[in-house]
Each structure stands twice: as structure tokens, then as C-alpha cells.
Amino acid sequence: MTSLAAIIAGPMLFNYVQYIQSSLQEELDFCSHHTHGLWGEYEK
Known part of the structure; x- marks a missing residue:
């Protein structure tokens, strides 16, 4: 019974x-892109 739970829970986890991880990477890319845009505006 325990091994069955591990077989099911492992891939779900x-x-x-x-x-x-994918969601955090998207957020990081979004923030990085906008930070570069802000620095560009600041340099103008």
C-alpha cells in the first residue's frame, strides 16, 4: 500500500x-524585461 502511494505521489510531486519552477521563471523574465526598460527610460 505504501509503495502504491509512493508510485502515485512521486510523479504528482x-x-x-x-x-x-516554470511559473517563477516566467515572473523572473517579466521583471527582468521591465527592469531593463526602466533603466532605458532613466538613461534618456
């Missing part, structure tokens, strides 16, 4: 961690 992996997918959840991958989803969180």
Missing part, C-alpha cells in the same frame, strides 16, 4: 515542483 515532480509535476507540481516543475510547475512552480
Whole structure:
């Protein structure tokens, strides 16, 4: 029974961690892009 739970929970946990990592990467890219835009405006 425990091994069955591990077989089911393992991939679910992996997918959840991958989803969180992907979401954080998108947020980081968004912030980085806008930061560069702000520095460009500041330099003008």
C-alpha cells in the first residue's frame, strides 16, 4: 500500500515542483524585461 502511494505521489510531486519552477521563471523574465526598460527610460 505504501509503495502504491509512493508510485502515485512521486510523479504528482515532480509535476507540481516543475510547475512552480516554470511559473517563477516566467515572473523572473517579466521583471527582468521591465527592469531593463526602466533603466532605458532613466538613461534618456
